Amino acid sequence: MTANALLDSHREVLFEKKVELINNFAKKRYGHLSFFDDIKQTMLLEYAVALSEARLDDNYEAYCWRAMRWATNTFLNKVLKKEERTLCFSNFENSILEDDTASQLDTCTANIKQCMLIEKLRIAYNRLSKDEQCVVTAEFDTEFGLQSSVINYSYDKKKRIARKYKNSVLSANSE
Known part of the structure; x- marks a missing residue:
């Protein structure tokens, strides 16, 4: 389903006037992200859906803009949480092995070396x-x-x- 299929002829004209503004806003705000095209499509589709539901005699532009921003933020939160989980799970094994085990091994090695040194001190002192x-x-x-x-x-x-x-x-x- 396209955005134009949601709208009647009058709403379609209103939507076409906002497409360039939405594209520029998306490019300025989210153009650095790798999934920029998905964000842009989400914004355009949500604006069209909100425009199809809005009453044109009220402040429909603010309603559509808020709906578009809310949908975009929801989409971003889902994508970013998914990426964070993916990164977390991919680095999980490495972080456990590097951080916890390495520090525990260093602590154990230091304790063993300290005990060996104390034993050497005691033996040499007794001589x-x-x-x-x-x-x-x-x-x-x-x-x-x-x-x-x-x-x-x-x-x-x-x-x-x-x-x-x-x-x-x-x-x-x-x-």
């Missing part, structure tokens, strides 16, 4: 003598204020012990 443990504790843990208990070591010796501890932790042979 030290009691005096060396005091030096290492004083050098790396200033919170407890143990620096006064290791005054009998020189500055160089303290740094050498701390460096030896650090290197033993960082080396692969700390087991």
